[in-house]
Amino acid sequence: MMLSLKTASLWPLPVRLACAALSGMLVAALLHAAWLDDMMAAVQAAQREEGRLRAEYVSAQARAKHLPQWRAQQRQAGAELALLEQQLPDQQAMAVLLTDINAAGQSRGLQFSLFKPGAPRPRAPYVALPITIQLRGSYHAMGALLADLARLPRIVTVHELALTLGKDRLLTLDAVLQAYRLPEAGERAAQAALSSKAGRSAAAPAWHPLATVAPYPYEAAALADPFGALPTAPAPGQRGSVAGPDPRRVREPLESVALPAISMVGSVQQAGRLNALLLAGQRVYRVAAGQYLGPDHGLVTQISEQALQYRELLQDAGGGWRERHGSLSLQKPGDTKASVPEATP
Numbered sequence: 161m162m163l164s165l166k167t168a169s170l171w172p173l174p175v176r177l178a179c180a181a182l183s184g185m186l187v188a189a190l191l192h193a194a195w196l197d198d199m200m201a202a203v204q205a206a207q208r209e210e211g212r213l214r215a216e217y218v219s220a221q222a223r224a225k226h227l228p229q230w231r232a233q234q235r236q237a238g239a240e241l242a243l244l245e246q247q248l249p250d251q252q253a254m255a256v257l258l259t260d261i262n263a264a265g266q267s268r269g270l271q272f273s274l275f276k277p278g279a280p281r282p283r284a285p286y287v288a289l290p291i292t293i294q295l296r297g298s299y300h301a302m303g304a305l306l307a308d309l310a311r312l313p314r315i316v317t318v319h320e321l322a323l324t325l326g327k328d329r330l331l332t333l334d335a336v337l338q339a340y341r342l343p344e345a346g347e348r349a350a351q352a353a354l355s356s357k358a359g360r361s362a363a364a365p366a367w368h369p370l371a372t373v374a375p376y377p378y379e380a381a382a383l384a385d386p387f388g389a390l391p392t393a394p395a396p397g398q399r400g401s402v403a404g405p406d407p408r409r410v411r412e413p414l415e416s417v418a419l420p421a422i423s424m425v426g427s428v429q430q431a432g433r434l435n436a437l438l439l440a441g442q443r444v445y446r447v448a449a450g451q452y453l454g455p456d457h458g459l460v461t462q463i464s465e466q467a468l469q470y471r472e473l474l475q476d477a478g479g480g481w482r483e484r485h486g487s488l489s490l491q492k493p494g495d496t497k498a499s500v501p502e503a504t505p
Contacts, residue, residue: 269475
């Protein structure tokens with residue numbers, strides 16, 4: 161007898177039960193297959209995650225072997241950073257640095273036509289102070305000045321160098337010096353905020369130990385001036401070319417004071433020698449023959465009760481040195497102006 165689905169309700173009870181059981185088993189098999197597919201996908205995903213975590217673990221284990229070396233590098237970098245920060249003055253010491261730069265130029269016989277500090281430029285973790293300068297003088301004197309700047313205890317760099325030879329055969333140097341200082345509290349907070357915004361996605365730069373660079377003295381003075389600057393004729397009161405000053409000599413206190421700011425106010429005998437009493441600012445100095453005063457290596461040659469004689473050394477355009485003689489006369493009672501050095505023939 162053939163069974164028809166249209167008459168399934170009329171099927172015998174055993175047949176209907178068998179069909180219902182078969183249908184249930186088929187549905188359960190389909191559901192089980194779908195569940196197995198989901199489980200297999202989950203297992204495969206877990207296996208991939210296990211592989212990724214295992215690779216990360218191996219990589220972290222390899223990096224952990226370098227941890228002592230990295231910590232040593234961190235300590236060395238911290239020590240070098242502290243050493244560099246010692247070369248960065250604070251805002252109060254910046255004025256002293258500017259004075260040192262100016263004195264270095266004057267000690268080389270150079271004339272500052274322009275010395276203009278610009279606006280500070282914050283650059284984490286320091287603040288740069290540009291100084292626009294213009295110098296006039298000889299080629300070798302300018303080279304010696306750059307060597308002097310390299311030997312300063314503070315960091316000073318030179319940028320935008322330009323040399324021009326004038327009709328008077330003197331060189332003009334235009335440049336921008338960069339002095340550096342530590343930031344103030346407010347500047348440091350602003351720099352930290354900018355660094356955090358700009359550096360969140362950036363990778364940390366690789367650290368390398370600093371190379372040891374020792375500044376060398378200027379050793380090209382014996383070479384010819386490439387600009388062919390000619391020596392100028394001695395002016396009245398000056399002598400021809402002579403030996404230059406001793407660069408190893410320790411500078412004396414009055415050499416940082418311009419001669420027009422020094423006046424002779426008296427004299428005193430000491431150990432059978434006559435010493436001059438010189439007023440500079442609010443302080444009186446006792447000076448003997450053989451001591452120095454003024455920025456141009458002024459050597460005291462003779463002292464009397466009425467005047468002090470000195471001899472200066474000036475550097476000409478050709479890099480040579482010449483003498484200039486002058487005197488400081490005793491300031492008479494009632495004078496309101498200090499004696500001014502007078503050139504003597």
